[in-house]
Amino acid sequence: MRLDLEFPDERRRPRELEMPEVPVSDGIAEVPPPPPPDALALRMERNEELSNVNSFPKIPLPPHERNQKPLDIADPPRVEHRPRRDRDPRNDVGIGIHLRPQEIKALSEVGRFRVVAVRDLAETVYGGDRSALARDLRYLEEKGIVSLRSVNARRDGSWRQPERIQVVTLTRPGKKIVRQVGSFRQDQQLYAGLVKPREVEHDTQIYRAYLKEMDRIDRLGGSNPRVVLDFEIKRNVQRAIYGQRKADPDRDLNEIKEQVANEFNLPYVDNQIQIPDARIEYDLDQGSRVGSSDIEVVTGAYRPGHLRSKAQAGFRLYAGARDRARLGRDIEDEHHMLHEILDL
């Protein structure tokens, strides 16, 4: 059984992603020379601009990565086998931008999950063709539909250089376009812009957990899925709580919370409403019945008690390899629980 979160080819990462050989003398590593001051100043100025528009600044790349192309993918081949964008009037979204079906699919995934790792998108929508995806993303970024970022993965207390994850999000105009051209259920919420940069890795794992869960839902015969992220669940829960408090200000808050939890079919543990990372709602039997599945991506920071309550809540738990290793230590007394945690 494979427990790794990484893709199979991740072990053999391209050489340019690895730390460069650093000359060592007398046990002290020589620090690479800093960039010229004007370049640094420019970068900081750019970061300042970015942070002012409510997005987080691009993290300055270490010197050995500075000359890389944004997506770290080889030059496009000379021959483009896929149909040319401007020859396909079916995919004109109306403002002079032509989208391929593949692009529409990719944008739809990004919109539903707010942030998706480029490597995941390559696997799920482009059949592993990273360079085709890279070209399309460059086009979409040029047109102001998506935003590409490189963020650091969690360090988990490790001193090592964190892995960098390339992710894509929709821009606000991009979200509007995707709403027009995508085929969504009316109640499918779409998101634009990157928030909570520190949680990006976790958020990208939610997409992967969703893919795993959809495999299962497909086998159950579920169709027409809608993804509800924790943002939306939280929003609805808060609204309901405020509504109840307004209706009866003297009522015990815990009582209200418990009632709201029941209304939303959410577990209520220790006076807290447990909210999953995402909920997938789907139709069964041609829409005569509906089903839903709550998924939770657990990290090494979860404590056994916390984990137990999530599992008892009926959440489908997913974890990546590193997190699973740490969790395994914590809950070795309850081995059955580890089996309930699914691989990511």
Add this chain to the structure above:
DNA sequence: CATCATGGTATTCTGTCTCG
């Protein structure tokens, strides 16, 4: 005895809501 890993808790940060 010193060092390191691990465990648990507190703090910080982010997003959401409503209201003034």
Add this chain to the structure above:
DNA sequence: CGAGACAGAATACCATGATG
């Protein structure tokens, strides 16, 4: 637009145990 409330997650911090 800021405050107060609520929730989730990462991180900081300190206590404890293992290990040489």
